[in-house]
Amino acid sequence: MSARDGVAGAGGSGPRRPAGGPGERPLLLRGGRLLDPSTGLDGTGDLLVSGGEIAAAGETIEAPETAEVVDVSGLVVAPGLIDLHVHFREPGGEHKETIRSGAAAAVAGGFTTVWTMPNTDPPIDDPAAVGFVRAEGERAEGARVMPIGAASVGRRGEQMTEVGELVLAGVVAVSDDGSPIWHAGLLRRLLEYTQTFGIPVLQHSEVRELAGSGVMNEGRVSTALGLRGQPNAAEAAMVARDIQLAALTGGHLHVCHVSTRETVEQLRMARRRGLPVTSEVTPHHLALTDAEVRGYRTEAKVNPPLRTEEDRQAVREALVDGVIDVIATDHAPHHYEEKEREFDDAPFGAVGLETALGVAITELVETGLMSLGAVVERMACAPARIMGLEGGTLEAGSPADVVVFDPEERWTVDPDTFLSRSRNTPFAGRELTGRVHRTLVGGRVRFAREA
């Protein structure tokens, strides 16, 4: 049994079934390239959706009389993308993003499920707050919004939250993201305690004493710019520690936004030992380096910071060979005036939902590093598999969470067209390949690009 199988099977209560109603009438997507690495499907065919589920996927499907038929020839039909790491800012930061605008941005980017981080104001650390996020998520009628609960009360890193209560209220994981769970004893207890409920602990890995007040990667570029840096070791040292705790406890550790080559080495070792450790990488760490910060571009101020070319190559290779399991956006919206500041004072973060697929295809498929199927695997199938979620597949009987995209369409990123409330992207003006045309959640068309 591989580490990932072990993780998927760790859930005591079986797969978590996302909520989703049946569609009004059947829908037939005709003549697309059906691409589903979870079942090995890759070929031209039809997909029939009925009652909120995938009814059939195959070469030629007879449409029921009542069905709406949509011609998707020339487009790829794949399992809806799943993003395990987004910040929707509600409650407390509604000028940056709301759950509604975030869920809309998600389906515009082909995502049918998003996991929302709990570092809102107040943080999502009690059942009532979890209920609020879920209810807003339902009302948003965008992607499925699955809340992550805070790992510690008030995200202060001291006392464990009522993890059981949070799970009953609907959280899918716990995390103090934005801050590390710095106290090794607390993380140990969390990795033990969460096993009762079969949920992972998502860790923002950063040794604060090393990261200090660094605003970018520490190295040649920070030296030239006179900006305070965070060394690679600030991330890798905590990952090394946390892997030992996963080994000790058998709990599922998920390492957020991997950015350094040293972290990749640690993860490689964990995988070799079959430990219950999974990880993610963001599109911006796959695509960009700290050279992007030159000119004091605050759009390129993210945490963990953009690193060097060697690091970028290392995280790409790790994604290709599966040491890093998934791509997750770390979608972190900020209002424009918060970013139009001195570099030191601007907040960390970049939006990612509406550019992630295009960046992945441009950086990984066009360069020949990965097949299109492998990208779908890392953005849809693998997140479902490592987290024990339904979805991430076109298998009959699964929720009809589907993305339809043109893998060859070239387009230029124009933040003014984003459905997100925020515009803070380092990819503005970039030409990308691969664009989402239609997104179905539970059989309903939640996004359709105007022709």
Place this chain on the structure above:
Amino acid sequence: MTAGERPGAGLGKDLVGLEGLSGDQIVAILDTAEPFKEISERRIKKVPVLRGKTIVNLFFEPSTRTRISFEFAEKRLSADTVNISASGSSVQKGETLVDTARNLEAMRIDMVVMRHGSAGAARFLAERIPSNVINAGDGQHEHPTQALLDLLTLRDRFGRLEGLKVCIVGDIVHSRVARSNIWGLLAVGAEVAVCGPRTLIPLGIEELGVEVFGRVEEAIAWCDALYVLRLQLERMQAGFIPSLREYNRVFGVSSERLATADDDLVVLHPGPMNRGVEIDSDVADGPRSVILPQVTNGVAIRMAVLYLLAGGRPEMAEAAKQGEG
């Protein structure tokens, strides 16, 4: 056409840093400063070069030497100047830099000289207003006029810059003076080294093209000029060094350490000095010191930069000074 013949030496609208400037451009600025030196020696220290120009000296951090040096340079060139310091201004009331910039612009000023605590602030301002912006120090990034006056002082003393060996000693990590000097010295063909405790030497410094010495004795044996940086007292609290006493014992520039050095070796310091910490008084006040000539050259260099950014041609500076420009 060389930099010395182009309007403004080809500097463009602003002087944000020395990174990216060519050796020709830097030499053109130094050459432009030469005729301006003499103005400060006159009985009536005023020429009409910048008459009618309005200049704002915008200082978000305390500064005595740099602010006064700029102000003398501006006044001696007949500009109208306004000084704004952070305390007691709208900045202290929470105004953002972008709003400050827009308001200054709305008053139709010609030039801004800015000192700010954040790296990149000068560039940020320069990209948002059409006025000329001169960086008087932005965080740990650059302090270009300081490095230019240092180069002028070295050239006065040695008659050349190319091939000169200069070692910067002290807190390189936090020093904008060090960064500007590194770029400037490398551009004009000098050899550059840095020396200090490893906690105060930034990662990747070698990749900029400088040598690193671990001991000040090695640096002294190697260099023609020793550039001693001010050690901020708060570095001890932040844990970069164990104590000022130990710093002085290991890295302090004393006459004993300089006893075996070449007779021509000179010592620079950007001021203000911590006597008895990074530099001993007998060195600061001794024959190797060019610390006061640095200050004198500061006014001439700032006149040259103001004149060039206002569109002056380097070779016309002599005539401009005589009131013919």
